[in-house]
Amino acid sequence: LQTLDFSGIQVPTSSSSLTFQGAGATATSSRTTLEQDPKIIRDMFLANPDQLALLKQNNPRLADAFLTGNLDEFATVLKEQVEAKADRERQRIRMMNAHPFDTEAQRLIAEEIRQKNIEANMEAAMEFNPESFGTVVMLYINCRVNGFPVKAFIDSGAQTTIMSAACAERCHIMRLVDTRWAGVAKGVGVQKIIGRIHMVQIQIENDYLTTSFSVLEQQPMDMLLGLDMLKRHQASCKGHVNIVSQCEISLKKNVLHIGTTGTETPFLSERDLPDCARLSVQSEDELMNQSVREAEERDLARALQQSSRDASGPSRSSIPRDPHNIILPTDRFSDSDVKELVSLGFTREQVIHSESLAAANSVIAELRRFKGDKTQATAALFAKSLKF
Incomplete structure (x- = not known):
């Protein structure tokens, strides 16, 4: 048999391997930095309103921090969520490595498989049925x-x-x-x-x-x-x-x-x-x-409107007094004369607030009619009050 010469084969050195690993680590690190840079992420959402609408549905807390316009607040919330996600991932890996046949570890493995199937299904839909991600306009x-x-x-x-x-x-x-x-x-x-x-x-x-x-x-x-x-x-x-x-x-x-x-x-x-x-x-x-x-x-406006309507309604004190019930400077009688006739049973408002009698039935009107003669005014008032 012909002897095979392996001298021409170059075995990669540890330095080249380290260089390759270093390059991969650098790429991973740069990608992680890109994903965690709050300014880059904020600019991405500003340029894509559709992604911002999706963020409002899937991550309301981060969306609220974004809508405040404060970069520091947005960076704080983003950092907390990234760290929480990394902690969950480390805990999951540690649990599966420590007890691979544990019930909780098996549940996590099944959940990971299910999530991968969901991602694969979504990727297939995005490639072969992209219109399903659109929104239909209501009728x-x-x-x-x-x-x-x-x-x-x-x-x-x-x-x-x-x-x-x-x-x-x-x-x-x-x-x-x-x-x-x-x-x-x-x-x-x-x-x-x-x-x-x-x-x-x-x-x-x-x-x-x-x-x-x-x-x-x-x-x-x-x-x-x-x-x-x-x-x-x-x-x-x-x-x-x-x-x-x-x-x-x-x-x-x-x-x-x-x-x-x-x-x-x-x-x-x-x-x-x-x-x-x-x-x-x-x-x-x-x-x-x-x-x-x-x-x-609407309920408050209705209540305020009803309150103002009740307040502006006519009250007894706001009813204007009839001129027949007011003593004028030209009258030949005084307020004491009016009180004397009122004491006999007649009132100032006897006629003003009654629709069945005329304005002359008032005490003041009768006194004015007879030029201050109380006797004639009293007789006239009694005569008119006895009418049926």
Whole structure:
């Protein structure tokens, strides 16, 4: 056999190996520094509003620190979270290495495998189905309720048509709420139903339709057209399969079709949506808190208005005195003469506050009539008081 010569093979030295390891360590260190640099991360979020919206959902504490505009506060929160993550990772590795067959270690290993599967699934979706990460615009239409413009949400999954208390106030139909229909609405959350408005006119394009509303106390959405209204008027949106009885939901033409009249109205684009339906504007909790604050402000304004109305109402002391009940400088009698006749049973206000007697029945009027003659004034008052 031919002898193999291994002299030409160069075995890597420890120095080259150390150089390679050093380069890798330097790359890892630079990447870690890049990930932990608060200024770089802040600039990244400033340049990507979409990522900032995602941060608000996934890490509200870090997002709040970012929105303050204080770099030191943002760096402090970021450092705390990075250190906490590193501590958890070190604890996980130490536990798995110390007791690989321990129940807790097995649970951590299973959780790590599950997380890797989730990451792999998300990466596959981002590569082959990226549109799934987009957000669909909700279906809204323009309409008028009692003559007032409203942006209504079309929801074929809602059982009844609902309206917020704030919208009912704006449309001047809050006075029609029947509180006997009060209750609780259960869906994604639980809300209080103030009552029901049994019939209201709603205008869609040139059609005038009637519907009923359940009025919710704390509802960020102004109005929602549910199945009760859609079925009654055979509303249809032709396109995607979401057929309910005679109503077919279709998005091909992007319109709402009223079956009873044949009218079509287009769905609103994203720029025309109300604030509560815009993307990445406010979370659901923020919208609910805002709705609660608006309800409290309405109640406070109503209470203040009622208080001012009561305070400005006519009082007994503010009623102007009749000139017949005032002693004038030209009169030939004094206040003592008036008191003398009043002691006989006649009052100053005998006529002023009575609709059945004339102004001459007052003591002062009679004294003035007879030029201060108390005898004739007394006789006239007795004579008139005895009339039936």
